[in-house]
Amino acid sequence: MAEGRSAEGTNNSAQSSDDVVDDQTAVQLVYRPQSADTLVGLRVRERIKRTGLLLRGVFLTLWVGQWLLSTVGRGSFDVVSTVLFLFVILVVWGYPRLQAANVQRIIGWQGEYRATVSPAGITCRTDHSTLVQKWSVFQGYRETAGHFVLLSRDPNIMYLGVLPKRGVQEAEGLDRLRAVLDQHTTRM
DSSP: OHHHHHHHHHHHHHHHHHHHHHHHHOEEEEEOOOHHHHHHHHHHHHHHHOHHHHHHHHHHHHHHHHHHHHHHHHTSOOHHHHHHHHHHHHHHHHHHHHHHHHHHHHHGGGOOEEEEEETTEEEEEOSSOEEEEOGGGEEEEEEOSSEEEEEESSTTOOOEEEEEGGGBOSTTHHHHHHHHHHHHSOBO
């Protein structure tokens, strides 16, 4: 039994030294998610994938062409075509905002998020759940003025991790966070 205790003591001290290293490089973020955070993530995803942006552009161009042809062909504004045209513009402009609002309804009720970014990965805790992600989940990240957006490895980038800079509590935390991200994933 004495040997078992000494072995356990050795493992515990080894874990403590690992925890000290992680605590020195780990960055803590505390924040409440907002729909604006999700909107930033969706915009970054669109810029990288470009498929959705291209489809929306083609869709809008076709509607502009249809509206112009009907207006020029008749020589006057058609009320129905004009209303449909304005509706399409509203949908194309508002769709990402509707998506962000929907995501906010899904995640917002969980309250405050406490994320830890470390060499082991990202651990995000709320009062209701804990999510642990290894770096192998992500293909890279992009930094914006107020966020770090992590993009999943799958071809459609179905998962986004958005880390708002406002969540970093320490003055040098942003530099440490950037260093951990640069070390474990690529900047896109």
